[in-house]
Amino acid sequence: MKLACIGVTLLGSSAAFAEPDTEEPPVVQPRPAAVESERAFFGGGLMVGGDHFMNGALIVEGAVKLPGVSLWVHGQGALGGSFDFEGGGAFRRVFAGLETRACTSPGLCGYLGLDAGYELQTWSAPGEMTEHYEGPVIGPRFGLDAGGTRARFRLGLELYKYRRSADSMMPRWLNSGDLAMTFAFRL
Numbered sequence: 001m002k003l004a005c006i007g008v009t010l011l012g013s014s015a016a017f018a019e020p021d022t023e024e025p026p027v028v029q030p031r032p033a034a035v036e037s038e039r040a041f042f043g044g045g046l047m048v049g050g051d052h053f054m055n056g057a058l059i060v061e062g063a064v065k066l067p068g069v070s071l072w073v074h075g076q077g078a079l080g081g082s083f084d085f086e087g088g089g090a091f092r093r094v095f096a097g098l099e100t101r102a103c104t105s106p107g108l109c110g111y112l113g114l115d116a117g118y119e120l121q122t123w124s125a126p127g128e129m130t131e132h133y134e135g136p137v138i139g140p141r142f143g144l145d146a147g148g149t150r151a152r153f154r155l156g157l158e159l160y161k162y163r164r165s166a167d168s169m170m171p172r173w174l175n176s177g178d179l180a181m182t183f184a185f186r187l
Contacts, residue, residue, distance in 0.1 A: 040064045040072075040187040043154065049178020051162050052133075053082035053121060055091045061154075061182055063099055074099040074113055076180075087125030093137065094118055101145060109145040111156070114138075119162055135163040135171060143180075152184045 042062040049055050057080025063072035075096045082091040097115030116138040124130040143156025158178050165171035 038065060038186045041152065041184045042187065043152070043182040043184025045154075045180065045182030047078055047080070047158075047178050047180045049158070049176065051119075051174050051176035052164060053084050053088070053091075053123065055082050055121075055178065056080050057091055057093070059180060059182060061180075061184070070100050072099045072101075073097075074115065076115070076117075082121045082123060084123070087123055087128065089122030089124055089130070090120070092120045095137070099141070107146060107148065111141075111143055111145050111154075113141040115141060115158075115160075131166055131168075133164050133166050135165050137162045137176070139176075141180075145184075150186050152186060154180070154182045154184055156180045 057078035059078045061076040063074040078093040095115035095117035099113035101109045101111045103109040121133040137160045139160025141158045
């Protein structure tokens, strides 16, 4: 009986001396979003890639942020050349679509977009007829957006389907892609 009384006393005294649970749950910091004050961006750079030809172009791109959501309306234009081992010609493309971003810090963001547009190409070689190709393009883009508050460097991979048609052939879809590098300025 004495042992039972001692056990109950010890149990009661340890409960009496225990400190109440006053710790608050840890505060979870939200991941930084793209700079909240950013309303738009505009930039220019280079693009290299390939479809049925190799393509190289100067590009301009820009986007306007939709209010209240983490979405930008994005556009891009490219002007350059298409070539293969036998000849080459002009390359032109325009894209428009939507883009979203996630940031690990204000200086480093990743982006993901989906664009649709139109592409025009010409090809010629000595002694050959000039060929004209054109068609719609659609596909995703993703990459990094890094830098300071205003000046940014964007490096992205653009994957797209190109429905190439020409005067002498039936239209067909091609898998294509390119690497785009731009310097952009936040507005």
